[in-house]
Amino acid sequence: MDEVRRGRRKAARARRPSAAVTLESVAERAGVAPATVSRALNHPHKVAAETLARVNAAIAQTGYLPNLLAGGLASSRSRLFAAIVPSIANLVYAETIQSFTRRVREKGYQVLLGESGYDLRTEEDVVTAVLGRRPDAIFLIGINHALDCRRKLLAAKIPIVETWDITPTPLDVVVGYDHDKVGQAVAEYLTGRGHAAFACVAASDARALKRQAAFAAEVERRGGGAVLLETTLPGSSLEWGRQRMASLVERGFVRGAVFCSSDMLGLGVMIEAQARGLRVPEDVAVVGFGDLDFAAHTHPAMTTVKIDRTLMGATAADALLARVVDQPWPDAVVDLGFSVVVRASA
Amino acid sequence: MDEVRRGRRKAARARRPSAAVTLESVAERAGVAPATVSRALNHPHKVAAETLARVNAAIAQTGYLPNLLAGGLASSRSRLFAAIVPSIANLVYAETIQSFTRRVREKGYQVLLGESGYDLRTEEDVVTAVLGRRPDAIFLIGINHALDCRRKLLAAKIPIVETWDITPTPLDVVVGYDHDKVGQAVAEYLTGRGHAAFACVAASDARALKRQAAFAAEVERRGGGAVLLETTLPGSSLEWGRQRMASLVERGFVRGAVFCSSDMLGLGVMIEAQARGLRVPEDVAVVGFGDLDFAAHTHPAMTTVKIDRTLMGATAADALLARVVDQPWPDAVVDLGFSVVVRASA
DNA sequence: GTGAAAGCGCTAACAT
């Protein structure tokens, strides 16, 4: 039993004694070459059953934990996916990230998460930082990126998936839905219910603004008159919803329908309306966006636009997973669509 | 101008032509040794201004992006921090993660985020996976970990910060607050207002349950009688709040005070009560937990327990940042406290 | 099926 004297490297001048257990020390203990341990770990079927058992025993005894930095460097496969999102504090993205993360984790990948703060410059910085980690693929929210950011992304030559929007010209593949159509669909629904006036409260992020513009245009086209527009900072908060509703009331809006760019904003609008003695939906009807978990349980239950956020994350993961192993992925653009969920609030 | 013939490695048998721009190719173009480029990047003050300029020019021209896998392997400093959280879909953790991430990013570190799903076994798996990436430090939520998980964590010999709870015996350093005291403080506040009955709705995660138990014990101790207990799955949702309140009403609870383990749950309780014609706070008083963004803007405004989540993230980051460079960090346990924010709902 | 050898792209002594 001389396993005490492991850890001495072949070279005379090691920088540190390196007491850590490495592939090499496992190999020594199992009485095989390092390459065999590597095979046992990564291609177990290429190793004789008996050898495999010895190696696994050595791993168990030593508590060996493969160094993925070294593995990634040697193989040019980091087994890392990067995901850049506008904000982790926005619930609407959380489920997508969750399903994305779970799916790729099943396949042995980890996710490096970055936050762009709804800002193209920051997005570029984060993308740059993250690319240094040599991810095998990258997940993005939205289709608008700084020009240099696009360049860097393309230069990385890795699979890319853009989500939460749709475009005929994705960087690589895009899975999302059409925000113009969302605005139009809500406009169609609301104008069909004979409201006296229309308003739209939107956070100022690219996609929310797109829905707002499409909604306003479609309402007018259908003879609903000019839509009162309100915007908030990017992100979503109940407080901002209350504020914007208060502002609408000041502008004379006490009867009509309001389309909000998120359910949180919608809830704020509802609460402010109710706090002012306006009835929802009799006086003011409100439509949210996202169909978050709580939308079905507000009082009254919120009419909103449902997006399959979980499917979006899983599909994005599948696209990337297929591409990293050069499997075919049929569609460069996959439109998941959406649906207007009619409940009591509008 | 012979920079066209870069990319040929010194060795005869390169595995791939390796067209990518590396430190070496930048060095060649700048007419310096690779080590100088490395210095220019990591210790610019150790390089002559004129050399630095040439190197930077070469970097700009080539669009060189340092390979952090290689750098981390060579230096045993990955510049990666790991953060394991119960769920990224729970807003209460989002701000802590955000401030933690921002603070460490300023110092050049990236954050690898893992989700434990409120489960100790999963936490251990995630910790193991993440440790393979050789993070320089690790951020955890909670102080309960599987025994093997603790072992692995300690074996990694890196700074560890546990958060969202407090203990005299942290793995390394802990920054949080005392859940027993929270339960007691709310009990003290509520019993002081002469309520007829008491209830507590809590998600079944370790910390929420601790608050619930402490609340119930303290209410009884103060003569408030037996507290009606309700629990939900881990996580928080408005829907569950409504359900639990409905259940309480069925159990005969129509007047009294309810302490909820999250603001979301509290909002659900409020909405359910109001939907049933009960007045808040006259009939049922509601106290939330977390003081999320929306708590101050519900109707009526929610009385809740405020935690400085941003400070918690920043403090955790500072502790880790200090430790990774062997700077002293005074306190192994830092108690950030909490406060009961009295608003209209209770 | 297994081993030997040569790197992956970088950093860190050690010289100069």
Next chain:
DNA sequence: ATGTTAGCGCTTTCAC
């Protein structure tokens, strides 16, 4: 201030 050298801990041909 800069260059030289020897690895960091793995994976991957290529032999056997």
